[in-house]
Amino acid sequence: MGRHLNRAIEHFGTDTRDLLEGGRYALLHTRTTEFDDLRPYIVGDDVRDIDWRATARSGEVLAKRFVTEKHHKLLLVADAGLNMTALAPSGETKRDIATIVMGAVGLIALRRSDEIGMVYGDVRGSVHVRMRRGENHIESTLERYYVHSGGNVDVSDIRTQLSYVAETHRHRLLLVVVSDEPDVSTELRDVLTGLTARHELLWVAISDMPAIGAEAGEAESYDVATGRIIPDGAALGPAVLAAYRRAEQQRAVELDAFFRSCGVPFVRIAASAEIRSKFVELSEAYRNAAR
Template identity: 25%
Template sequence: MMGKKHNTGTLRLRPDYEALNLPSAQIHFNGFSKTVGRSDGAFRSVFRGRSMELEDLREYVAGDNLRDIDWKSSSRTGEILVRNYVADKKRRFMFVVDTGKNMLGAMPDGHSKTAAGIITAASAAYMCTRAGAEYQILGSMEAGRQERYSCGPGFLEASLRRLEGCYSMSVKLAGRKKALLSDEFNMQLRRITSTPMRSVSLFLITDLYGVLTLDDRLIRSICSVRDLYVLLMEDADWGSSHIYNAQTGVAVSEYLSYSSRMANEISDKKAALLTKAMRNLRACGASYDIVRSTQDITESIIKVLNRGVG
């Protein structure tokens, strides 16, 4: 886990929300029957994830299903309006974002895993809302904290601000002598699953270390009763200047960082660990993908939500 030094000032990273409208229409929420049933008050209809009970109307946004346009209301008001259905809010997601020191490292495209994690959480939450779901976002350092399930620009921005605060704390802790990698991500997941979460799907955003720290029995237990989605931010390859150990905050000398022997050993080790992590997720029944570049985030979100496997 390595990367370039980060600015410890306030973070503010956001995706282009407007560009996510069209991709959001590709989400089908495959595996919906595992988390929503008649006991949850849901029911099937000819519309994907919708009941026939109209809740309200809203202005059309590029990417909306044309079948949802209310033509009578649109002609009366002069604006294109689409229908919202009550069942749109039956699907709930809990986004659990790894905000540990391991996420301070870099990705193969040079971006930090911190930036990728924030953009992924923002993009996934926005796209799930567009597909008719509510959510909450929790960082791994927010011990015992749970928010209401909601949606909307204000709610999303407040959630992302808290997430950025968790990452800022990790940056400050990274330079301390006793700054060791912790099991915060796994402990947070245990706290979350120890409380009833009816009809809630879990969406984990982490890296290779985070996946390897997950308890296999816990993951199997989660997958047996609800959908589990995992996006893994890949670590950068060895072999560049100005890198440091994300665990301790100590710079790596260029003598070592440019060592071809060291690079080969680390590459082989990373490949072996990645294979192990993916095998475990596949065996448990989780839907997952590996994000190698920030440009791949949108495609990876759609893939895992549609139950594709990386």
């Protein structure tokens, strides 16, 4: 495997059983040649599937049923803007964690022979990688995202990518969104409402390293979107630091409530080491949402 899928294996492992299962999204049922059992013939069945010997013995027309393979259609929707160049709490860049997260989705797709594609970009627009199967396709898709997100990117706006998907993808898909923690807004709710009416949707947010709170003498933070320096916690004082932490806690509560109200399973990931456990959590939420 290539470097991106190998990094996904390092942090996620190779056991993909029961992960991202249980939804109602588009399945392509492909009949294999492996015999399963017999069932009563139904008008419209292929007459070549009738088991004439079993029919003669039972007095009822019986048809052979074969094992069915289920192939899924997956679309990764990824923020490739400035926000993904920032650091996560682990000290890794959010772009690095996002690539590993999408590599984990790729490993799940490989095991099931799923079709997988990607839409990524920033406020200026979106790049669309069409759906295909296979290891080489997944690895090259991850490489395209990684190179693009490390280049000349603009301000992040995941709504741009979501709106593009809403306009261009009409058939039911499983959408896995990978971004930073978005701001709650009426505009975001509107685009999610349109998407969830047609598609299954899961959201993985890569958490931000706290903007302030560094001890005196540590490197000051800066806003990747504006380039402005953010003073450290010692310079701002304990009252400002406490107010900032309360505001961040409230923002997290509101974001969780927002995704629940939209019916979108949602997890935060702060480090590559969390990816496996967070996928288990996301998969459980997805199964529960589908019931």
